Amino acid sequence: MAAQRHNESGGTELGRFLRARRTQVTPAEVGFTPGAGVRRTPGLRREEVAALAGVSIDYYTRLERGKETRPSLAVVDALGRALKLDTDELDHLRDLVIRAARHAPEPPPAPSRTVSPQAKILLENLRPSPAYVTSRTLDLLAHNPGALALYAGIEDWPAKQRNLARFLFLHPAARDLYADWDTQIAGCVARLRALGGTDPDAPDLANLVGELLLKSPDFGKLWDRYEVTRRPHAQKPKTFHHPLVGEITLNFQGMQLEGSPGHRLGVYVTTPGTPEHDATVLLDMAAPRAAQIPAATDRQSPRQP
DSSP: OHHHHHTOOSSOHHHHHHHHHHTTOOGGGGTOOOOSSOOSSSSOOHHHHHHHHTOOHHHHHHHHTTSOOOOOHHHHHHHHHHTTOOHHHHHHHHHHHHHHHOSSOOOOOOOOOOOOHHHHHHHHHTTTSOEEEEOTTOBEEEEOHHHHHHSTTGGGSOGGGOBHHHHHHHOTTHHHHBTTHHHHHHHHHHHHHHHHHHOTTOHHHHHHHHHHHHHOHHHHHHHHHTOOOSOSSOOSOEEEEETTTEEEEEEEEEEEOTTSTTOEEEEEEOOTTSHHHHHHHHHHHHSOGGGOOOHHHHSOOOOOO
């Protein structure tokens, strides 16, 4: 059931996005006065979106049903205004239009899970700041001790199962750990939704989404809303209610790793001499011995003459 839900056979991803987004806009938001009686359609009706975008009802219906796949840029922008899309959502809509117009898109190469030796050394050098490397689907590919300790409870899982989205939705400790759990899960799903719209057949994404749809009703509700974001990490402080160090607020910085497509470095930074810095030192010291990074073993031995 979850796999069918993720890979719906009817229509196109463009159509599914348009349908999902119009259900999130109320008539009042776009200046319409609801008529008498009960509206059977949540959000806007097709004819209302068509009127706002300046296209015919038939044309808009064909877009939603996947019968029309080549709207002009002007129509795309008009739909964006009608559906009150933000910048990320409008960019996503444009990408979906490009993808829908292709007759035989080339399958993307499988993403690598191998973290470079240089990145592992960087994680070690960043101690005691919790730092980690994730894949595009938030698999925890590498980390230093403090990062493993910060996500309290994730060490219960085998290394291959450690994924920040899986942790957010399926680990019993996550809801108490994050001070803004609701905000975190919404941003996580929006990021996965953006990836799914332009690369829906990627096995790494399909497997993760299928699992979360099956096991987490919270994930399913957010997935159906089809909100998207292209900002992988919000560069703002994050507050944790940690079982070891108590409440701690850490500044965060995320960045793409050059030469490693899809790999991102995440670092929680503090100022030496502050309680927050002392807390990260404690986390670094308290991490399981298995979390230590064997950076030296990642260096290639010099070739023998």
